[in-house]
Every structure is written in structure tokens, then in C-alpha cells.
Amino acid sequence: MSTITEEAALRRMASYCAKSEHSRTDAYEKFKRWGFSGKVIDGMLEALETGGFIDDERFCRSFVNDKFRFNKWGRLKIGQALALHKIPSDIAHRYLSEIDEEEYVNVLQKLINTKTRSVQGKNERDKDAKLIRFAASRGFEMRYIKQCLGALDDE
Secondary structure: OOOOOHHHHHHHHHHHHHHOOOOHHHHHHHHHHOOOOHHHHHHHHHHHHHOOOOOHHHHHHHHHHHHHHOOOOOHHHHHHHHHHOOOOHHHHHHHHOOOOHHHHHHHHHHHHHHHHHHOOOOOHHHHHHHHHHHHHHOOOOHHHHHHHHHHHHHO
16 A cells, blocks of 8 residues: 555645646656555546546646647647547547647648758658648648748748
8 A cells, every 4th residue: 555645645746746747647646656446546536536636628728728839749649649548539529629720730830941941851852741741740630841942942
């Protein structure tokens, strides 16, 4: 058993969740590391949800917003990260689809324009392949990557 009591763990987790958004999975893993069993963890998670400290929809909304705006991740990479947090796909899809299409393309275009300055290759095809791999690793869909590379070629 853990050296920390259930009440202390619940208070500590409530404080942790009050400072920033965390998913149910984050809290579960933390309780598990503290040595609690599954039934006890489920009870504590219910208490945290009832108290409004954990809400997967609220977590999903802020996670999508933060990863897109600050980390410049694409929908694919954000979706994979949400799956790791065990966010239901219908909730993830709802918030991923809220990303403004024009802003999404503009972010990708800026990333590609910045990366173009540092990419070196034998020829244009080699450079384009490197830019495609870069944008794909950021989680952007191929149709948007081709669109932005086409705009780059037109300049």
C-alpha cells in the first residue's frame, strides 16, 4: 500500500488539477504510481470529476488549442496525443474540427516557409521531400502540405 492516505492523495490531486488541465488518464496514472488499487482509484476519480477538477471535454478543448497555437502541431499529431490520453474519438473529433481552416493553413505555410530557408538538397525534388517529411512529422495532412508547397512554388 501507499505511504500516502487516500484523503491526502485526493487533496494533492485536486490541487494538481486546479493548476492546469489534466485528463482522467493522467490522474489515474499518478494514483497508480502512488500505489493505490483500481477500485480506490475509481472512487477518487469520481470524486475529482464530481468536484469539477477533472473534465475530459475541458481537457480536450484546452489541449487542442494549446498544441495547435503554441506547438504548431497538426490535427493528426494532436489526435494521436489525445488517443494516448484515452479521450473518446467523438470528443476529440469535435474539438479538432473547431480549428479554423484558414488559420490551420496559415500556420502550416509559415512553418514550411521558415523550414525552407534551412533545407538543403541535391535538387528541388529532394528539398520538397524533406519539407513534406517535416510537415508530416508535425501532424499535418498531405493535402494541406501539397497546397502549401504549391503556393511556395508559385512564389
